[in-house]
Amino acid sequence: MTSDDASFRQFVTRQWEPLNRTAFLLTRDRALAEDLVQSALEKTHRHWRRIERTDAPEVYTRRVMINTAISWRRRRKWAEVPLLPSDTGGVADPYRQADNRNLLLPALRRLPPRTQAILVLRYFEDLSEADIARVLGCSTGSVKSQASRGLARLRELLQREETTENARTTLLGGLA
Template sequence: MHEGLSFEEFASSRARKLFQVAYLMCGDWHQAQDLVQTTLAKLFAVWGRLQRGGQTVAIDAYARKALLRTYLSHRRLRRSGELAVAAIPDRPTGEHREGTELRLTLVAALRQLPPRGRAVVVLRYLEDYSIEAVAEALGTSVGAVKSLNTRSLARLRELLADDRELLFRK
């Protein structure tokens, strides 16, 4: 393991991955930046205790769990009825258009899932968590995660039904 890893080294090497996960969960660039900053601040506060274990893998898991809890906590606080939506960028041109369109389509569909459903999908399929690991991160049962995963994937299929050509283009 990486015993003696400084907080600055950890933050600089992991911030991009944390941002990707945060963005896919919240769907907003600025909110994702805020979530990562809040998560890193929480990690900094307990860094000495985390380092005593000397297990960088455990620190990575702790960081992802802190990010998830920060996101879910933020969502609970924002139940005012307002829904912040990031501006949709202009359609890209050139050789990367199809990949960008696919990404935008998937992110837009993810935004329409409830926060816990979005978190389950992102953790399962982006972070490659097991059902058990997702349940632990969410503080819920394996059965609840399976149910939420099934409902979330079914909803994504509904949302993406009109975009099947884009999704399966070769």
């Protein structure tokens, strides 16, 4: 094993979980998320000697992953994937978390791919606006404005969904 292979293996070991988390939030499917991470790591490995010398190989890998996810999304429409019981984490009220996720993920999916990527990196991966700008190859101002517009659109979609859900509950209550 060469030193390049060893350093790449260490990189993969260190970044596997964060990359999988980001990929899942972008795809909403565990198997597709793992495929996305594998694809991004394969592309990263091809240029590892050059990338390793930079300050942030994880930025390069995330950028590859996001570009690949956008490319995949353009090629085909994804079907809705129901959440599995294992997708809910241990919190004080797991039903509330599942309900929130069931509302948030479809709303997030309705945003443009770049806006999705910005919101996932900012609020789920906790990257700074400057780091996101480096990952996506755009200005910090662009990240801020797209995040702001994306959050406003998410709020609008979630409020609309809440209104629809309240109407359904009222209608079903009247039928009982």
